[in-house]
Amino acid sequence: MRELLDDFLYYLAIERGLAENTLASYHSDLEQFLNYLSKAGVTSLKDSNRGLIVAYLMHLKKQGRSPATVSQHLAAIRSFYQFLLREGILGADPTATLESPRQVKRLPQVLSVQEVELLLCQPQPKTPSGLRDKAMLELLYASGLRVSELVALNVDQVxxxxxxVRCMGKGSRERVIPIGSIACFHLQNYLQHGRGRLLKxxxxxxxxxxxxxKRLSRQGCWKIIKAYAKAAGLSSNITPHTLRHSFATHLLENGADLRAVQELLGHADISTTQIYTHLTQKKIREVYNHTHPRS
Incomplete structure (x- = not known):
């Protein structure tokens, strides 16, 4: 079963060109599934069936996994079986009639403009790490980059x-993102006075x-932002993605076109971007009540 998994991962990497992080997610999810099958006495995927897959999904649910996580596991398993079916290894796909768990759509956490300002004021650009952190936070809010995209940036992509900045997003899609003068100023400051002192x-x-x-890791970036959020007295749940959400919401609140925001965020489907329109409804109502003569 592990050999088939290796074949599938090779197919995802070479033929579909999936990003390293996506491949790691597939690998992790499917390893857990194969471990479950092994413990159930299954030694060949030909002996697996719909009932075993449903039992595995229930097992994940009993572990306290969220519907989104269970759906992610099912998507990985479904893709794996579809691959095996196309390759002629299996004669039928046991996931064909399975439905993904219903998910409650949660609106992402967004900071107000004032809260963003407070967060961005926390790094003290007096040391190499302070210069780095100031540039990093300013760039996150200026560009809406994912944390994986941020830490993957090389100097020549700025x-x-x-x-x-030029970055490689999900599905190895490159996009060019404009950044403002303030972010440029702090990036220049970091490159001139900070990066060289960190460089080995x-x-x-x-x-x-x-x-x-060495290259800052995603985990390192998360820790840095959580520390500054705590210092600013903001929510402990703030992550690099919070700045991405805030970037998108603030653009829409100020009249940006939804399609333009989709391009900036690197969303393949505009329905993913549309979640931010729900966050701006309250703001739109406030503007209407304040400006319409018969509100």
């Missing part, structure tokens, strides 16, 4: 003269470096 190996291309002079 053009301060033309005020944009001149061959390192990463934009944001840790204290070892």
């Amino acid at each position: 053009n301060l003269k033309e005020k944009y 190996d001149k061959r390192e291309k990463a934009l944001f470096l840790n204290h070892q002079g």
